[in-house]
Amino acid sequence: MFPRSTIAVRTLPALPPWLAHTLRAQRGPVPWSAVVRGALAAGPLLLTAVLVGHTSLGVVAAIAAMLAGINDRPGSRRTAVRRLGAPALAGAAGVLVGTYAGDHAGAVVLTLVLTALGLLAGGMSAIGPVASGGGTQLLVAAAIGAGMPLPDSGWARALAFLAGAGWLIVLRLALPTPGAPAGDFRFDGERAAVAAVYEAVASLLDAAGTEHATARRAALTAALDQAQDALAGPRLRRYASSAAERRLHAQYAAALPLAEAATALAWAGEPLDGRAAEGPRRLAAAVRESAATGPLPAPARSAPALRALDHALLQAAHAFDQDGGSDLHTRRRSARDLLRTAFGAGGREYGLRVALCFGASAAIAQALHHSHWYGQHTHWYWLPATAVFLVKPDLGPLVSRVLCRAAGTVLGALLFAGFAAVLPHPQGLVALVAVCGALIPVSTRHFAAQTAVVTLLVLSLVMVVGEPQASVGRIGETLLACALVLIVGHLPMPGERGGHVRARLASAAGAAHAYLEHVLDGPDGSGDRAARWTLRRDAYRALSEARAAIALSAAELPALARHTEGTDEVAALLERLVDTVTAAAVHLDDTGRLDRRHSDRLTELLGELAVHRERVGLPTGVTGLAVAV
Numbered sequence: 306m307f308p309r310s311t312i313a314v315r316t317l318p319a320l321p322p323w324l325a326h327t328l329r330a331q332r333g334p335v336p337w338s339a340v341v342r343g344a345l346a347a348g349p350l351l352l353t354a355v356l357v358g359h360t361s362l363g364v365v366a367a368i369a370a371m372l373a374g375i376n377d378r379p380g381s382r383r384t385a386v387r388r389l390g391a392p393a394l395a396g397a398a399g400v401l402v403g404t405y406a407g408d409h410a411g412a413v414v415l416t417l418v419l420t421a422l423g424l425l426a427g428g429m430s431a432i433g434p435v436a437s438g439g440g441t442q443l444l445v446a447a448a449i450g451a452g453m454p455l456p457d458s459g460w461a462r463a464l465a466f467l468a469g470a471g472w473l474i475v476l477r478l479a480l481p482t483p484g485a486p487a488g489d490f491r492f493d494g495e496r497a498a499v500a501a502v503y504e505a506v507a508s509l510l511d512a513a514g515t516e517h518a519t520a521r522r523a524a525l526t527a528a529l530d531q532a533q534d535a536l537a538g539p540r541l542r543r544y545a546s547s548a549a550e551r552r553l554h555a556q557y558a559a560a561l562p563l564a565e566a567a568t569a570l571a572w573a574g575e576p577l578d579g580r581a582a583e584g585p586r587r588l589a590a591a592v593r594e595s596a597a598t599g600p601l602p603a604p605a606r607s608a609p610a611l612r613a614l615d616h617a618l619l620q621a622a623h624a625f626d627q628d629g630g631s632d633l634h635t636r637r638r639s640a641r642d643l644l645r646t647a648f649g650a651g652g653r654e655y656g657l658r659v660a661l662c663f664g665a666s667a668a669i670a671q672a673l674h675h676s677h678w679y680g681q682h683t684h685w686y687w688l689p690a691t692a693v694f695l696v697k698p699d700l701g702p703l704v705s706r707v708l709c710r711a712a713g714t715v716l717g718a719l720l721f722a723g724f725a726a727v728l729p730h731p732q733g734l735v736a737l738v739a740v741c742g743a744l745i746p747v748s749t750r751h752f753a754a755q756t757a758v759v760t761l762l763v764l765s766l767v768m769v770v771g772e773p774q775a776s777v778g779r780i781g782e783t784l785l786a787c788a789l790v791l792i793v794g795h796l797p798m799p800g801e802r803g804g805h806v807r808a809r810l811a812s813a814a815g816a817a818h819a820y821l822e823h824v825l826d827g828p829d830g831s832g833d834r835a836a837r838w839t840l841r842r843d844a845y846r847a848l849s850e851a852r853a854a855i856a857l858s859a860a861e862l863p864a865l866a867r868h869t870e871g872t873d874e875v876a877a878l879l880e881r882l883v884d885t886v887t888a889a890a891v892h893l894d895d896t897g898r899l900d901r902r903h904s905d906r907l908t909e910l911l912g913e914l915a916v917h918r919e920r921v922g923l924p925t926g927v928t929g930l931a932v933a934v
Contacts, residue, residue, distance in 0.1 A: 322860040327705040331750035339377050339746035342476045346370040347762065348739020350469055351769065355731060361455040364766045365462050366469030367738060368449065369396060371762055373470040374745040375755070376438050377477065381494030381535035385477045391435050393470030395426075396442035397463040403450025404459035412671045415451060419689065420664030422447055427659030430697070431652035431805060432643055437699050444663055444693045452670065452686030455770070495553050496592060498532040502560045503589035505529075507582040509567045510614075514576035522571055522884070523852075525564055526845045532557050533842065537635050549595075552625075556592055559624035561838045562617035569610035569891040572884045581611070584618045591625060598625045609895035610888070635842065650804035659696050662793045666692035666786055684772055687779055691786040696794070698805070700752050702860040703794045707787045713756025714783040718776035720757070721764045725776075734765045741765070795864060806869045809854045810876060813847035814914075817879050817886075820844045821907075824890045825899075837890060844883045851876050875917045882910045 320328070347367040354363020373389045380388070399422070406418045426440030450462060457465070481493075505521070505528040512521040536557055563585055570577060584601040591598045601618050638646075646652060670688040691714075695706050724737055741762035748754040764779065820840040855876055858869040889903040 322866070323702050323704045323862055326702055326860040327708050330754075333750075336379060336746045338480065339374075339379075340743045342377065342473060342480065343374050343745050344739055344743035345476055346374060346473045347469070347742040348735060350472060351738050351766070352735050355735065355769070360731075361457055361770055362461060362465040364770050365400070365449075365455070365457075365465040366472070367742075367766055368763070369393060369446075369466040369469030370473050371742065371745065371759065372396060372442050372445065373473040374742060375749060375759075377473065377746060378749075379494070380531070381492070381498065382478050384494070384535050386474060388435055388438065389470060389474050389477065392438040392442040393467060393474075395439035396446040396470070397466045399443040399446030400450040400466050401459045401463040403447035403452075404462055406447075407451030408459075412668075412675065416664055416668045416671065419444075419447060419451070419667045420660050423660035423663035424656045426663075427656030428647040428652040430659070430699075431649070431655055431808070432646050434699070437697070440659075441693055441697060444659070445690045448663075448667065448686040448689040448693070451667075452674075452689070453684050453767075492549055492553060495532075495535045495550075496595065498528070498535040499553055499557050499560070500589045500592040501528045502532050502557065502564070503585045503592060506560065506563050506567045507585040507589065509564075509571055510577055510582040510585065511579070513567075513571045513581075514574055518571040518574075519880075522568060523849070525567070526849050529560075529564060529842065530846055530849060532560075533635050533846075553592075555624045556588075556621075559617075559621035560588075561842075562834075563614065563621060565838070565841065565887055566610050566614035566617050566891060568884060569888040570608075570614065572888040573608070573610060581614065588618075588621055588625070598622050609892045612895055613891045635839070646808070650808050652805075652808075654804040655698070658793055659693075661796075662692045662696045662790050663689055665793070666789055669785070669789070670782070684767055684775075688782045688786050691783050692790055694756075695786055695790040698857060702857060702862075703791065703865065704862055705860065706752060707791055709751070709753035710756050711784060711787050713753040714760050715780055716753075717757035717760025718764065718780050721761050722776040724761070725764075725768060731769045734769050737765045738762055738769075795862075806851070806854045806858050806872055809847070809851040810872055810879075813844070813851040813876065813879055816840070816844040816847040817883050820883060821886050824886050824893070834894075841883070841887060848876065848880055848883065851879075871917070875914070878910060878914055878917070882907070882914070885910060 319325075347370040350370055351360075351363045351367045354360055354366065373393060376388050376392060377385065378388070402418070402422065406415050410418060422444060426443045429443075430437035430440040446466060450459065455462065502525070505525040509518065509521040509525050512518045536554060567585075570581075580602050587601055588598060590596075598621075601622055647656075666689040670685040673688075674685040691710065694700065695703075695710055697706070700706050701709070724733070728734060728737060741758050744758045745755070745762075748758040760779065764776065767775070820837075820843070823837055823840050851872075855869060855872050859866055859873065885903060885906050889899060889907065892900050892903060
């Protein structure tokens with residue numbers, strides 16, 4: 306054996322964040338149910354349209370099904386209705402506006418109309434993921450409506466678009482999920498989401514007193530967010546309308562005090578006996594199997610947080626035997642709040658960039674089209690539609706999006722050139738559309754793979770309606786869009802850079818302030834518990850959104866990432882503040898007074914936040930409670 310001094314340890318240099326993100330792909334089991342839905346969506350729709358002699362409308366419906374398939378992610382059926390349906394409505398409006406503007410407006414007026422749509426869609430995208438999906442489909446559909454010459458009227462195209470997305474929604478609601486938990490298959494997504502909350506509570510209890518506690522607490526927040534979204538989706542009635550649904554609501558509500566107690570125990574930093582996590586784990590199994598809980602082991606009651614955990618377990622066991630619906634402790638944002646977000650700093654910055662990219666790409670595409678650069682090709686929508694996907698921060702950092710889009714388009718176009726040469730028309734192309742539809746749910750794990758599949762699918766659709774093979778032209782337009790978005794992405798804009806990140810961080814700070822104020826001002830030091838749980842959920846959800854925005858910004862090129870430097874430190878401070886408030890609330894429930902350890906820690910954290918307030922634009926109210934503590 307060699308002496309230690311002679312061993313040379315070589316470490317590879319770490320990849321820069323923007324490149325590491327480009328090479329990173331999501332992992333997990335194949336979503337077979339989504340694969341089946343994808344196979345039954347775009348391809349059969351196109352085949353039906355070809356057989357009845359309305360091929361052009363079938364192409365529009367298949368495009369809508371494809372866009373809906375990109376948004377068809379795991380989750381509850383009710384959530385899927387909103388996640389797929391709202392963007393589809395926006396897409397139908399985009400088709401309508403784009404078609405009539407393309408038919409009746411000149412190049413200059415059309416460019417101005419599309420630029421205005423880009424400004425609107427960009428501001429909408431700052432509201433949240435569903436609104437962002439709606440903004441994307443609005444612009445892509447407008448580009449297709451204006452740039453894809455089809456014989457049908459705008460209203461006919463819009464109805465075909467809705468029919469295509471609606472068909473995928475019907476499949477999402479009607480087909481059972483293979484391997485779903487026991488019980489009514491209509492609620493398999495909700496049941497899995499609630500069970501995941503109890504599992505996350507157990508994992509956090511296992512990690513108490515270790516270096517994994519912070520990550521497990523973040524995982525608990527993500528599980529609560531997903532369960533809350535799964536249960537709070539759209540419904541025909543205001544309240545849960547079946548016993549199974551009401552029971553799931555009660556089981557979710559029963560998990561909130563457990564999550565609160567587990568967070569307080571993790572904050573204390575002391576390891577726990579394995580028995581503490583056994584109860585939540587049994588509750589998770591009971592939710593998955595839609596069965597009774599059976600006897601639950603009681604943890605030790607030697608500390609306020611342990612007594613809170615024991616009490617929450619007893620309450621949960623009682624809730625599992627009830628059918629009564631419970632409050633989901635979610636706060637609905639008013640129209641004023643949504644408008645404030647859309648027209649705030651983040652919405653304005655993103656809206657300006659989307660408008661500039663979309664408008665400029667549409668103008669360039671029309672100029673190339675009217676100058677006959679396309680040759681015989683009359684479909685000029687590819688350039689602006691590509692720019693829409695490239696300018697969306699939801700899909701990753703800017704350089705990562707550009708590299709993945711370029712690589713995916715080249716691969717997809719080359720594959721299509723080979724398939725188009727050997728497949729019979731139109732039967733082979735319809736089959737290729739069906740195969741691509743089935744591959745979309747898997748390809749969403751990496752943007753380059755998704756781009757390759759979408760390129761194959763769209764080129765197949767365009768050829769079905771009589772357009773010549775255009776792989777080389779699509780590659781050129783994609784590379785041009787990449788260059789345009791890179792330039793616009795680095796241009797200075799009015800206001801402060803990183804506005805979206807700062808807006809998310811300010812929202813998280815405001816939610817933390819409201820939560821802290823409620824706990825300190827309650828009649829017994831903790832206030833109404835239902836209101837407290839709602840405020841705690843708001844605070845943790847806002848922090849999760851801020852963390853996601855910060856991580857995305859940090860993976861940009863240094864020229865862009867520097868504008869949000871230090872925001873991750875502030876987010877970590879806010880997380881520690883909310884954790885401390887949670888621990889203090891549990892202690893107040895048990896003793897009726899604030900412990901010195903909690904008050905000192907709160908004062909310390911508020912003092913640190915005061916130092917960072919001006920740099921990241923925190924509300925002044927967050928730091929103003931230091932004296933009250």
